[in-house]
Amino acid sequence: MSNPPLRIGVAGLGTVGIGVIRVLSEQSSMISARCNREVKVVAISAQDPNKKRGLDLSNYIWYSDPLSMATDENIDVVVEVIGGSSGIAKDLVESALNNKKHVITANKALIASAGLDLARSAEHVGKTIGFEAAVAGGVPIVKAIREGLSGSNIQQLFGILNGTCNYILSEMRETGRDFDEVLGEAQDLGYAEADPTFDIDGVDSAHKLAILTSIAFGCEINFDSIQIEGIRHISPLDIQFASDLGYRIKLLGMARKTEAGIQQRVHPCMVPVSAPIAHVEGVYNAVVTEGSFVGRTMYEGRGAGEGPTASAVVADIIDIALSRNTNLFLVPTVKLERMQVAPVSSYIGSYYARFMVTDKTGVFATIANALNDNGVSMESVLQRGRSKNEAVPVVLTTHETDEASLIRALEAIERSKVVFEPPRFVKIESF
Amino acid sequence: MSNPPLRIGVAGLGTVGIGVIRVLSEQSSMISARCNREVKVVAISAQDPNKKRGLDLSNYIWYSDPLSMATDENIDVVVEVIGGSSGIAKDLVESALNNKKHVITANKALIASAGLDLARSAEHVGKTIGFEAAVAGGVPIVKAIREGLSGSNIQQLFGILNGTCNYILSEMRETGRDFDEVLGEAQDLGYAEADPTFDIDGVDSAHKLAILTSIAFGCEINFDSIQIEGIRHISPLDIQFASDLGYRIKLLGMARKTEAGIQQRVHPCMVPVSAPIAHVEGVYNAVVTEGSFVGRTMYEGRGAGEGPTASAVVADIIDIALSRNTNLFLVPTVKLERMQVAPVSSYIGSYYARFMVTDKTGVFATIANALNDNGVSMESVLQRGRSKNEAVPVVLTTHETDEASLIRALEAIERSKVVFEPPRFVKIESF
Numbered sequence: 053m054s055n056p057p058l059r060i061g062v063a064g065l066g067t068v069g070i071g072v073i074r075v076l077s078e079q080s081s082m083i084s085a086r087c088n089r090e091v092k093v094v095a096i097s098a099q100d101p102n103k104k105r106g107l108d109l110s111n112y113i114w115y116s117d118p119l120s121m122a123t124d125e126n127i128d129v130v131v132e133v134i135g136g137s138s139g140i141a142k143d144l145v146e147s148a149l150n151n152k153k154h155v156i157t158a159n160k161a162l163i164a165s166a167g168l169d170l171a172r173s174a175e176h177v178g179k180t181i182g183f184e185a186a187v188a189g190g191v192p193i194v195k196a197i198r199e200g201l202s203g204s205n206i207q208q209l210f211g212i213l214n215g216t217c218n219y220i221l222s223e224m225r226e227t228g229r230d231f232d233e234v235l236g237e238a239q240d241l242g243y244a245e246a247d248p249t250f251d252i253d254g255v256d257s258a259h260k261l262a263i264l265t266s267i268a269f270g271c272e273i274n275f276d277s278i279q280i281e282g283i284r285h286i287s288p289l290d291i292q293f294a295s296d297l298g299y300r301i302k303l304l305g306m307a308r309k310t311e312a313g314i315q316q317r318v319h320p321c322m323v324p325v326s327a328p329i330a331h332v333e334g335v336y337n338a339v340v341t342e343g344s345f346v347g348r349t350m351y352e353g354r355g356a357g358e359g360p361t362a363s364a365v366v367a368d369i370i371d372i373a374l375s376r377n378t379n380l381f382l383v384p385t386v387k388l389e390r391m392q393v394a395p396v397s398s399y400i401g402s403y404y405a406r407f408m409v410t411d412k413t414g415v416f417a418t419i420a421n422a423l424n425d426n427g428v429s430m431e432s433v434l435q436r437g438r439s440k441n442e443a444v445p446v447v448l449t450t451h452e453t454d455e456a457s458l459i460r461a462l463e464a465i466e467r468s469k470v471v472f473e474p475p476r477f478v479k480i481e482s483f
Numbered sequence: 484m485s486n487p488p489l490r491i492g493v494a495g496l497g498t499v500g501i502g503v504i505r506v507l508s509e510q511s512s513m514i515s516a517r518c519n520r521e522v523k524v525v526a527i528s529a530q531d532p533n534k535k536r537g538l539d540l541s542n543y544i545w546y547s548d549p550l551s552m553a554t555d556e557n558i559d560v561v562v563e564v565i566g567g568s569s570g571i572a573k574d575l576v577e578s579a580l581n582n583k584k585h586v587i588t589a590n591k592a593l594i595a596s597a598g599l600d601l602a603r604s605a606e607h608v609g610k611t612i613g614f615e616a617a618v619a620g621g622v623p624i625v626k627a628i629r630e631g632l633s634g635s636n637i638q639q640l641f642g643i644l645n646g647t648c649n650y651i652l653s654e655m656r657e658t659g660r661d662f663d664e665v666l667g668e669a670q671d672l673g674y675a676e677a678d679p680t681f682d683i684d685g686v687d688s689a690h691k692l693a694i695l696t697s698i699a700f701g702c703e704i705n706f707d708s709i710q711i712e713g714i715r716h717i718s719p720l721d722i723q724f725a726s727d728l729g730y731r732i733k734l735l736g737m738a739r740k741t742e743a744g745i746q747q748r749v750h751p752c753m754v755p756v757s758a759p760i761a762h763v764e765g766v767y768n769a770v771v772t773e774g775s776f777v778g779r780t781m782y783e784g785r786g787a788g789e790g791p792t793a794s795a796v797v798a799d800i801i802d803i804a805l806s807r808n809t810n811l812f813l814v815p816t817v818k819l820e821r822m823q824v825a826p827v828s829s830y831i832g833s834y835y836a837r838f839m840v841t842d843k844t845g846v847f848a849t850i851a852n853a854l855n856d857n858g859v860s861m862e863s864v865l866q867r868g869r870s871k872n873e874a875v876p877v878v879l880t881t882h883e884t885d886e887a888s889l890i891r892a893l894e895a896i897e898r899s900k901v902v903f904e905p906p907r908f909v910k911i912e913s914f
Contacts, residue, residue, distance in 0.1 A: 200623020
């Protein structure tokens with residue numbers, strides 16, 4: 053083979069780092085054939101050289117300081133799988149670019165927060181930052197959007213971007229158990245981290261959404277403007293009512309171009325059971341795009357785990373080996389548009405709301421009046437169970453309304469004291 | 484902009500050709516930004532210059548002979564959307580390559596039959612043949628498999644590859660009408676061609692499957708070895724029984740690596756309603772892949788039509804504009820493996836079979852004995868309706884068996900004269 057080998061340094065030897073080494077070594081001849089050149093890991097970096105990692109790592113040069121690896125002249129590509137939006141991961145990526153190396157990362161937090169600066173640095177040195185592994189694990193969604201759909205003007209996208217949340221919601225629906233119990237089980241199974249905050253509060257989904265928005269719309273990444281709500285407050289009761297009404301509750305990330313600007317939202321939604329995305333269950337992720345000419349397309353697969361994430365990193369390595377270059381965010385950074393953020397008042401849709409009330413005369417009139425006073429019109433009402441002493445749920449769905457009006461109505465209902473707890477509401481998305 | 488424009492010639496001004504011109508002209512500034520250079524159609528070719536095509540074509544150089552366009556020195560990329568596996572389309576592609584132009588085609592028949600020779604020619608001159616539009620319309624499945632999943636060793640793939648057939652089967656299920664009636668309606672709606680043979684007999688699906696097999700497995704394309712069966716014989720009765728048993732009937736293309744070699748099949752299958760592909764309805768296409776490390780991924784979208792197909796052609800144009808090159812069939816042609824074709828006797832699975840019988844003592848014993856004699860064991864039996872005089876259907880599903888044994892059993896049953904018509908059978912795929 054006449055082309056020189058592509059030499060890889062892997063920084064971070066957790067699940068993904070070990071996975072990358074495994075994918076490359078177990079399939080080395082296949083990958084070399086696809087790249088028309090040898091691809092080999094030459095160096096690795098992690099804090100503890102003595103930790104058992106289930107692989108023989110003795111053939112690789114060991115760096116206890118990843119920043120030293122970034123200056124190694126025998127490395128062409130640095131794979132950053134340390135994680136974290138700042139600190140050593142960011143320093144490493146910057147240093148690797150400054151030393152004229154390609155970078156591949158699975159770090160969505162880093163791209164979501166510093167992606168624009170990193171893209172400028174990469175352009176400056178003429179190197180690539182690959183980040184396919186940062187969104188939807190092994191599903192090549194970054195490639196699909198930036199390249200496969202590049203002939204289309206994407207108007208909206210939405211997706212299930214966090215496998216932990218989707219697993220929890222799927223389990224809650226199938227077993228009727230509550231959030232805390234299923235979360236504990238997910239932690240035991242390794243589907244949720246010991247500190248699950250980033251996942252269950254929607255932050256991880258928002259990092260991924262910020263990336264998808266930018267590569268789909270060609271605008272500067274804007275994580276801070278995302279409206280984020282997690283799944284902690286979703287109750288088995290809401291999941292049951294959703295089923296009764298013909299919906300499933302999914303945590304979605306959604307980005308939409310509107311006349312008022314770009315909406316970016318992460319929150320639980322009710323989606324009709326007839327929608328394909330309603331059937332994406334467990335740890336699977338899925339992304340749906342809608343664009344000019346091509347219409348609607350959907351992509352689905354495992355959103356995390358050693359194998360899928362490592363597979364995405366290796367796909368980026370193969371792109372680099374073949375000199376297939378892509379603008380980090382769809383267009384060169386100088387052409388990225390500043391994002392015009394749509395105000396929350398522009399959010400329009402139907403909603404589900406649940407009230408815990410006593411079964412007394414006048415309660416429903418109070419609710420109906422508050423909705424009416426704020427211009428919110430009801431589509432359907434459902435009451436389950438009757439009790440003079442205990443709280444019983446009343447749920448309703450609204451016709452199309454703006455979210456601000458709904459929130460004003462719910463606040464008025466809460467102030468009126470007919471409810472035992474603050475009303476819950478979930479947006480209905482009729483994809 | 485400092486890069487020279489990329490100059491396109493479009494041969495064939497049917498739906499797709501006009502679509503390509505429309506996508507490029509309506510989105511010219513967006514596409515130029517994504518390509519870092521201008522992309523412009525400079526020449527077009529079709530037989531009749533006077534035909535109304537709904538677009539102003541007066542700014543383009545007109546070639547009534549596409550082969551003359553292939554020699555135009557002011558063209559960088561020839562888009563072949565004439566169609567047909569031989570004749571002018573093939574001559575044009577060969578001539579364009581010989582004249583050192585990139586080629587983009589939506590022509591699955593051409594790639595399926597002559598792809599290997601064309602790939603060699605393209606390598607010889609160092610040019611690209613793009614054919615994203617040849618499979619699954621606007622869904623970037625060629626890119627997903629060749630690039631996005633290139634870190635994975637794909638073991639099997641299957642998909643709904645023909646929108647016409649999927650529309651017909653969806654309509655038959657929803658309305659209970661028979662094949663001929665729904666086909667006629669599909670023709671009126673433009674979802675089926677005046678001569679629908681290639682679609683409904685599975686040939687179009689097989690062309691696409693041959694391409695997917697080759698790019699997924701890195702083997703020489705082998706259309707002739709595909710076992711092909713279409714949907715003409717699917718009756719509303721079978722669709723109804725499938726529903727009763729928890730299945731849907733879909734025309735699938737399937738490729739699988741087995742110890743006996745590679746299986747490539749196109750035929751109607753029963754898929755469980757719990758499988759995501761069961762919910763791909765109407766003119767939509769979907770492809771599912773299963774490979775090392777990444778596991779199962781799925782891709783879905785509109786499989787045909789002006790917009791989706793043109794969008795895929797334009798994605799290929801953008802790849803060329805950015806010099807993103809890919810081996811036509813995953814690896815360089817010298818590294819493609821000769822396909823070892825698995826014999827039909829290696830096909831193992833469960834089957835559905837339907838018999839039209841008179842409701843007489845002994846009939847069922849005859850069927851059961853024939854199955855038993857051939858080593859086929861039954862899983863379930865279902866009878867609908869009773870009549871002493873008319874044929875009534877008996878259906879059964881089998882445990883896992885090889886297809887050759889099943890066929891021998893069905894032939895024995897047919898010879899025994901207890902049935903009014905040849906038994907029908909459909910393979911059950913438990914994805």
